[in-house]
Amino acid sequence: MKQVLLDLQSGSIQVEDVPVPAVTRGVVVRNAYSLISAGTESSLINLAGQSLIGKAKARPDDVKKVIQKIGTDGPLPAYRQAMSRLSKPEPLGYSCAGTVVKTGTDDFEVGDRVACAGAGYAVHAEYVSVPKNLCVRIPEGVGFREAAFTTVGSIAMHGVRNARVTVGENVAVIGLGLIGLLVIQILKAAGCRVIGIDIDQEKLSLAASLGADAVSNYDGLSGRMKAFSPFGADAVIITAATRSSAPIEAAGRLVRDQGRVVVVGNVGMNVPRDIFYEKEAEVVVSRSYGPGRYDRNYEERGIDYPIYVRWTERRNMEAFLELVRQKGIDLDPLITHTFALEDAPEAYNLINTGKERYIGVLLQYSPNGTGASGTVTYLPEPGRRKESAGVRTLGCIGAGVHALSSLYPHLPGLPVNLAGLATATGLSAHSVAKKYGFSYCTTDYQEILKDPDINAVMIATRNDLHAPMAIDALHAGKDVFVEKPLATDIDELRRVVEAWNESGQRLMVGFNRRHSPLAQRMKEFFGNRSTPAVLHYRVNAGQIPPDHWVHDDEQGGGMLISECCHFIDFMQFITGARPIQVYARAIEPTGSLRKYDNFQATLTFDDGSLGTVTYTTLGDPSYPKETVEVFCDNAVGRITDFRDLELRRGGKASRERRWLAQDKGFAGELLAFAKGEVPDFAGSVSTTLATFLAWESIDTGTPREIDIGTVGL
Known part of the structure; x- marks a missing residue:
C-alpha cells in the first residue's frame, strides 16, 4: 500500500x-x-x-x-x-x-x-x-x-463543551482557520450568538456566510464588541495558532466578568494577570478531542x-x-x-x-488502490547475501527503540543473511528493512515463521509478545533469540519450556550483560575462587513515565519483571551457580511511586553465594545507573555502567575504562547466537522464575524457594 x-x-x-x-x-x-x-x-x-x-x-x-x-x-x-x-x-x-x-x-x-x-x-x-x-x-x-x-470537528466540539455555553449566550471566536470556522457553526447549532475575529478579511467574510452574527479584525474591535454585547462575551474560544500571547490578551479584554476563556489553538500563554484578576475570569486549556485522549x-x-x-x-x-x-x-x-x-x-x-x-x-484515495494490498512488501534492493559456510538466514520481529538502538546496528557484522522483518505497522517495517537490507518486510510475523529459508528468528517486541512468539517460532522449527523477559508470568514460562522440550531448537534470551567484555574479565578474575561470593547489584534507574507501556500489567509486567531479570542473570553468570531462594521487599506505593519500582531482592545461590539487587527510581539520574560489586576470596570487583572495571586483590588494583562507549554485551550475545553457540537455557528459566517469585515474596512478605522443576525442567 x-x-x-x-x-x-x-x-x-x-x-x-x-x-x-x-x-x-x-x-x-x-x-x-x-x-x-x-x-x-x-x-x-x-x-x-x-x-x-x-x-x-x-x-x-x-x-x-x-x-x-x-x-x-x-x-x-x-x-x-x-x-x-x-x-x-x-x-x-x-x-x-x-x-x-x-x-x-x-x-x-x-x-x-x-x-x-x-x-x-x-x-x-x-x-x-x-x-x-x-x-x-x-x-x-x-x-x-x-x-x-471528524477528528478536527471533535476538537472543535470539545472546545465548545469546555466553554459551557448555553442557548442565547454571546461567544467570541478568535482565529478563523479550519477549527475556528467549525467552532462558529457548532456554536450556532447550540443557539449562541457569535462574533468571529481574525486579521484575514476573506476568512471574516467566510465566517459571516457560515452564520457568524458579527465579524471583526483587531482594528476597532472594542467598539464592535460593545455593539455586539455591551457587557462582553460570555465565553471566548481561541482557535488561533501563534507564538504570540496577543490572542489571550485580547480574550481578557473581550470576556465579561466571571466569564470563561477556552484555549484550543497553540498560542502564547503569557496571561495578563491584572485583566483576568479584575474580571475573575477563568482560563481553560482544551485538551484535544475529549476525555480518553492520551x-x-x-x-x-x-x-x-x-x-x-x-x-x-x-x-x-x-x-x-x-x-x-x-x-x-x-x-x-x-x-x-x-x-x-x-x-x-x-x-x-x-x-x-x-x-x-x-x-x-x-x-x-483510489477505490481500487494504487499500491499492493498484501501484508508483505519486497524491497527492490535488499542487502548483499553472504555465501560463506555457517551463515544463517535470520528473520526479525519487532523494531522498537531498543531494537533500533541496541540490537539492529550490530546486524551488518553478523554471519547472517537478513530475510524478513515483521512489525505491527507497515511504516516501521519498511523503513527498518530498507535501512538494514532485509529482503522483505511484513506486518504479519507468521510470514517470518512460514519462510522455509529462515532458520533463526530474533524477537524484539513488547514484553507480552515474547513468550507466545517464541513458542510459535520453536514449533516452526526455528532457533530463537528472544529479548528479555522470556515470559511475563509463570504459566507462560511453563508453555515456553514445554515448546523448547518438544522442539529441540535453541532458545537464547537477551541477557546481554553476561556477554560484556568487562563481565567476562570479572568472571575470569573470580574463576578459581574457594569461597562463596557476596554480590550487590545497584540500579539507579530514574523515573519511568507512568504511562509507559512497560508499566502496563498486560504489555510490560512492570520494572521488576522487565528489568530485574538482567541482574539476577548476571549474578548467575559470575558465580556459575543457580538461585535457590529469593526474599524481596518493596516501598509501598504512594503518590507517583509504583509498588514494584523500588525494591530490594536478596538471593541465595546453590553454592552458598548471596546476591542483593537494589532497584530504585528515587535517585539523581546524573549518578551512575548500574554498579555491581563482587566480594570473595579477599578480593573485590566492581563494574560501573559497563564502562569502568576495577579489580582488587592483595592490595593491588587494576582498572579498565571505556571512554567513548559502554559495552553491555549486545554485539557479543548476537554473535554467539548467530554462530550457533549453545545458550544456558536452564539458567534463563531459573532467572525468569526468580523474578516471578520475587514478586510473590513482596506480596506475601516471605522468602520463596526457586525450583525450575516446577516449570518443567
Whole structure:
C-alpha cells in the first residue's frame, strides 16, 4: 500500500510502498479520504527541516535526556540512539474516513463506513489500523469527504463543551482557520450568538456566510464588541495558532466578568494577570478531542468510560457527524483543495509556501488502490547475501527503540543473511528493512515463521509478545533469540519450556550483560575462587513515565519483571551457580511511586553465594545507573555502567575504562547466537522464575524457594 511519510532528518515528504497494517484491537480500514491538518502537521514538518542544532533548541527536554545518556552510556551510544530516532520516518495525518476491510472487534463489521481518529492510527495511507474507540460509523447521508473532518470537528466540539455555553449566550471566536470556522457553526447549532475575529478579511467574510452574527479584525474591535454585547462575551474560544500571547490578551479584554476563556489553538500563554484578576475570569486549556485522549487504556485497549463521562473522544466524534447529517455544519465551503494520494508532496508544498489560499485540504484515495494490498512488501534492493559456510538466514520481529538502538546496528557484522522483518505497522517495517537490507518486510510475523529459508528468528517486541512468539517460532522449527523477559508470568514460562522440550531448537534470551567484555574479565578474575561470593547489584534507574507501556500489567509486567531479570542473570553468570531462594521487599506505593519500582531482592545461590539487587527510581539520574560489586576470596570487583572495571586483590588494583562507549554485551550475545553457540537455557528459566517469585515474596512478605522443576525442567 502507499503511505505518506516525513523524513525527520531532511523534512522531505515521500509516498512509499509499505505493508498493509495488521488488525489488533480494532479495525483495518481502506481509506477514501484523509484530511491534512495544516497547523499540526506543518509544525512537525518545519521541525524536521531544521538543522540538528535547530531541532535541539526546539526540543530541550530531549537534549537533556541525550546528555544524561552520554554520562552513563558514553557519547557513541547516545549518538546512535538519537540518530536512530531521526532515521525512522514519521507518519503524518490523524483524521480519515473509509471502509472496514478487517475487524478484530464486535463493534464493527467488514463493509462498515467509518471515520477514524488518532495520530499514528488515522494516517495518510491507503489502509489504516485503528483501535475501536477511535472509530465511529458514518451515518447515512454523510459522505466520506465530510467524514474525513471528524477528528478536527471533535476538537472543535470539545472546545465548545469546555466553554459551557448555553442557548442565547454571546461567544467570541478568535482565529478563523479550519477549527475556528467549525467552532462558529457548532456554536450556532447550540443557539449562541457569535462574533468571529481574525486579521484575514476573506476568512471574516467566510465566517459571516457560515452564520457568524458579527465579524471583526483587531482594528476597532472594542467598539464592535460593545455593539455586539455591551457587557462582553460570555465565553471566548481561541482557535488561533501563534507564538504570540496577543490572542489571550485580547480574550481578557473581550470576556465579561466571571466569564470563561477556552484555549484550543497553540498560542502564547503569557496571561495578563491584572485583566483576568479584575474580571475573575477563568482560563481553560482544551485538551484535544475529549476525555480518553492520551489514556492508553481508552485509546489502545478499547476500555470505554462510563456514560457519566458523557462526551468522550468517540462520543464527540459521533456528535459531530450527527450535526453534519442534520446540516447543522456545512463543510463544502471549507474544502478548498483535494489531491490524489500520489500528489501529497504537492499538497504539503502548497501549505508550506502559502502560494494559494487554503482551509480544508483533503487527500483522496483510489477505490481500487494504487499500491499492493498484501501484508508483505519486497524491497527492490535488499542487502548483499553472504555465501560463506555457517551463515544463517535470520528473520526479525519487532523494531522498537531498543531494537533500533541496541540490537539492529550490530546486524551488518553478523554471519547472517537478513530475510524478513515483521512489525505491527507497515511504516516501521519498511523503513527498518530498507535501512538494514532485509529482503522483505511484513506486518504479519507468521510470514517470518512460514519462510522455509529462515532458520533463526530474533524477537524484539513488547514484553507480552515474547513468550507466545517464541513458542510459535520453536514449533516452526526455528532457533530463537528472544529479548528479555522470556515470559511475563509463570504459566507462560511453563508453555515456553514445554515448546523448547518438544522442539529441540535453541532458545537464547537477551541477557546481554553476561556477554560484556568487562563481565567476562570479572568472571575470569573470580574463576578459581574457594569461597562463596557476596554480590550487590545497584540500579539507579530514574523515573519511568507512568504511562509507559512497560508499566502496563498486560504489555510490560512492570520494572521488576522487565528489568530485574538482567541482574539476577548476571549474578548467575559470575558465580556459575543457580538461585535457590529469593526474599524481596518493596516501598509501598504512594503518590507517583509504583509498588514494584523500588525494591530490594536478596538471593541465595546453590553454592552458598548471596546476591542483593537494589532497584530504585528515587535517585539523581546524573549518578551512575548500574554498579555491581563482587566480594570473595579477599578480593573485590566492581563494574560501573559497563564502562569502568576495577579489580582488587592483595592490595593491588587494576582498572579498565571505556571512554567513548559502554559495552553491555549486545554485539557479543548476537554473535554467539548467530554462530550457533549453545545458550544456558536452564539458567534463563531459573532467572525468569526468580523474578516471578520475587514478586510473590513482596506480596506475601516471605522468602520463596526457586525450583525450575516446577516449570518443567
